[in-house]
Structures are given as C-alpha cells and as structure tokens.
Amino acid sequence: MNMKQHFNLSITSPCSEDFENFQATETGGFCSSCQKNVVDFTQMNEEEILQYFKNNTGKTCGKFKPRQLKTYTLSSTPPRRYGLQWIGTGFIGLSLLFANNDSMAQSQSSPPMPVETHSNENTNKSNSEEYSQPTSHTITGQVINEEDREPLPGVSIIVKGTTKGAITDINGRFKMSDIEDGLVLQFSYIGYSTIEHEVSGQSTIDISMEKDQVELMGDVVVEGVYTSKPSFWQRIKRAFQ
Known part of the structure; x- marks a missing residue:
C-alpha cells in the first residue's frame, strides 16, 4: 500500500497587482513591486501542481484559478526490498534467454520465403483519390457544466469562420451534419469560457465547460501535510515485495 501525503x-491575502504587467519568466512573471517571481499555475493540471509542491518546499507566490485551491493527495511508492521475489525474477530472466536463443536458431535454419511483388500503381492511385476527398459526417454530443456535471442547454456551437452552427437542447445535446475533418467548433455560453474543438474523425463530441472565474494571486499557504503510517502487517508485507 502506498504512503499518502495530503496538503491543502x-x-x-490575495495580491492586487496586475499579472499582465509582470515581466515574463520561465514559470510565470516577475513582480517589480514585491520583487518576487509569481508562478502561473492556471495552465497546469493537477498532476503538474502536485509535482511542483513535491519538489519545491520553500515559499511560493502563485496565480491560481479558485478551483485549484483545494486539498491534494500525493501518493509515493516506498522503495522496494528485494527478497524471495529476486529469485523468481532470475528464473524468469533465464527462461526468456533460452527461449530467445531457440527462436533465433530456428529463424537461422529456416530458408527465407520468396516474396511476390505486385504493382502498387492501382493501390496508390486509389489511396491518393481517397485522401484527396474531404471526409464529412454527422456529429452528435453533449455539453455539461464541469463543476456539477449537469447538462447545459442553450450553448451556441459555431463552425469557426462560418455562420453554420447549432444550439444545445434542454439536455445539453446537439447534432450537426456535414462537418468535415479539420474544422474547428466553437462552444460559447454566457458566463463560461469559450472552448474550441478541432474535428478529427469523431462522430461523438462531449464537452465540459467551466465558469469564468477571477484568478487569485498571492503567497501560497501549504498546510495540513501529513504522512499515513503503515501498520505492522503492511510493513511485514513490504519486506517481501
């Protein structure tokens, strides 16, 4: 069982400085007023945020989306102890070695099979004609609210650069015909961030939209860190892993 660290x-004390006026850095922006580097976490996923605070234990000033300020769980696998399992691994390695030698001997003793050659002119012509024609199909899907996973009715869906579009029904579902691969669909809804999705062979597209939220910036407080201790039987079990 893995040891788990939980931290919030x-x-x-949110900062009132404008991040857009900061000098760009490799991880975010430099605030001349505070003389600090502000790490931009808004473009990071949960795993990237976990890795950052796993590798950086000092003070951090950062910019977050409100939903990113929460409790995280980081699992770390304890070092393996070699016991009886090492012996089994050795036998498996020897078995694979002998099997590989046998297969090589058989491949060397068997004469090569003659290869028949055929003209690929017709095949290449058929493939070139197939790829030259754009693929269009009907797309269906559903748009939901990322926070509560509820459907969003009335979402506007437009093929970017055109006036062609659709609107989701009361269940958040939509249907669009004659959509070619490579086109970009724009999903727009009042109070939510617009999403663009490029069509690439899909017949079903499900979209999660999140509300526009004010980003928070300031010194990050990391608290509630603890490590769960393994029981006696868990320690005995790990000794043989």
Missing part, C-alpha cells in the same frame, strides 16, 4: 493550498 490556499491564498489568505
């Missing part, structure tokens, strides 16, 4: 991220 929060910003108790």
Whole structure:
C-alpha cells in the first residue's frame, strides 16, 4: 500500500497587482513591486501542481484559478526490498534467454520465403483519390457544466469562420451534419469560457465547460501535510515485495 501525503493550498491575502504587467519568466512573471517571481499555475493540471509542491518546499507566490485551491493527495511508492521475489525474477530472466536463443536458431535454419511483388500503381492511385476527398459526417454530443456535471442547454456551437452552427437542447445535446475533418467548433455560453474543438474523425463530441472565474494571486499557504503510517502487517508485507 502506498504512503499518502495530503496538503491543502490556499491564498489568505490575495495580491492586487496586475499579472499582465509582470515581466515574463520561465514559470510565470516577475513582480517589480514585491520583487518576487509569481508562478502561473492556471495552465497546469493537477498532476503538474502536485509535482511542483513535491519538489519545491520553500515559499511560493502563485496565480491560481479558485478551483485549484483545494486539498491534494500525493501518493509515493516506498522503495522496494528485494527478497524471495529476486529469485523468481532470475528464473524468469533465464527462461526468456533460452527461449530467445531457440527462436533465433530456428529463424537461422529456416530458408527465407520468396516474396511476390505486385504493382502498387492501382493501390496508390486509389489511396491518393481517397485522401484527396474531404471526409464529412454527422456529429452528435453533449455539453455539461464541469463543476456539477449537469447538462447545459442553450450553448451556441459555431463552425469557426462560418455562420453554420447549432444550439444545445434542454439536455445539453446537439447534432450537426456535414462537418468535415479539420474544422474547428466553437462552444460559447454566457458566463463560461469559450472552448474550441478541432474535428478529427469523431462522430461523438462531449464537452465540459467551466465558469469564468477571477484568478487569485498571492503567497501560497501549504498546510495540513501529513504522512499515513503503515501498520505492522503492511510493513511485514513490504519486506517481501
């Protein structure tokens, strides 16, 4: 069983500085007023945020989306102890070695099979004609609210650069015909961030939309860190892993 660390991220005193005026850095922006580097976490996923705070234990000033300020769980696998399992691994390695030698001997003793050659002119011509024609199909899907997973009715869906579009029904579902691969669909809804999705062979597209939220910036407070201790029997079990 893995050992788990749980920690909560929060910003108790949000900063009022404008991040757009900061000098760009490799991880975010430099605030001349505070003389600090502000890490931009808004473009990171949960795994990237976990890795950052796993590798950085000092003070951090960052910019977050409100939903990113929460409790995280980080699992770390304990070092393996070699016991009886090492012996089994050795036998498996020897078995694979002998099997590989046998297969090589058989391949060397068997004469090569003659290869028949055929003209690929017709095949290449058929393939070129197939790829030259754009693929269009009907697309169906559903748009939901990322926060509560509820359907969003009335979402506007437009093929980017055109006036062709559709609107989701009361169940958040939509249907669009004659959509070619490579086109970009724009999903727009009042109070939500617009999403663009490129069509690439899909017949079903499900979209999650999140509300526009004010981003928070300031010194990050990391608290509630603890490590769950393994029981006696868990320690005995690990000794043989």
